[in-house]
Amino acid sequence: MNNRKIIKGYKTLISSRFNVDTSEDKMKDGIIYTLYSDEFNSLKVGFAKNDKVLEKKLSSEALILLDMKKGKKKDLCLLVTTLKELGIKNSDNFYFKYSGSLMKHLSTLGWPVGRSLYKQRKIKKELVCA
Numbered sequence: 001m002n003n004r005k006i007i008k009g010y011k012t013l014i015s016s017r018f019n020v021d022t023s024e025d026k027m028k029d030g031i032i033y034t035l036y037s038d039e040f041n042s043l044k045v046g047f048a049k050n051d052k053v054l055e056k057k058l059s060s061e062a063l064i065l066l067d068m069k070k071g072k073k074k075d076l077c078l079l080v081t082t083l084k085e086l087g088i089k090n091s092d093n094f095y096f097k098y099s100g101s102l103m104k105h106l107s108t109l110g111w112p113v114g115r116s117l118y119k120q121r122k123i124k125k126e127l128v129c130a
Contacts, residue, residue, distance in 0.1 A: 032071030034106065034113050035063040036098070043096045043103075045111065047076045067114035079111055 031054055035044040039062060048054040058065060080090060086105060090096050106113045 027072060027074065029070055029072060031068050032075050032112060033068035034066040034111065035061075036066050037061075037063050037095075040095075041098045043098050043106075045076065045079060045094050045096070045106070047071065047073045067112035069112045079106075079109060082109060 028049070030050065031048045033046055033048065033054060035046070035058070036042075037044065043066075044063060046057075048057065054065075054068065057063075076094070080094060083090070083096070083102075083105060088096065088102055088105065096102055103113055
């Protein structure tokens, strides 16, 4: 005879320190982008409300636009938090020291990085039929 005990219990929710900011500013669509500084060998990730704001930023600083796409300011905040958790620190204004691992993380996280500095590996599989 099997003596099994059934233990009933309730799962409890663990509170988290993750704050969700639902302000209108973070929820609006805009442009998320990646810029490269050849002089400092660094990347700048950012958010612009529209094309004109991004053009103004590009004309005022000696930066090269790697890529951009539609996104929200919330995406930028999540990216910076995730990179910090991965051990990649940024300086003021979202500048990061360029590295291959940073580019790989940005690409994996779906951030626009373009193809000029980072070539994503394509894995080809062959099916062998016997």
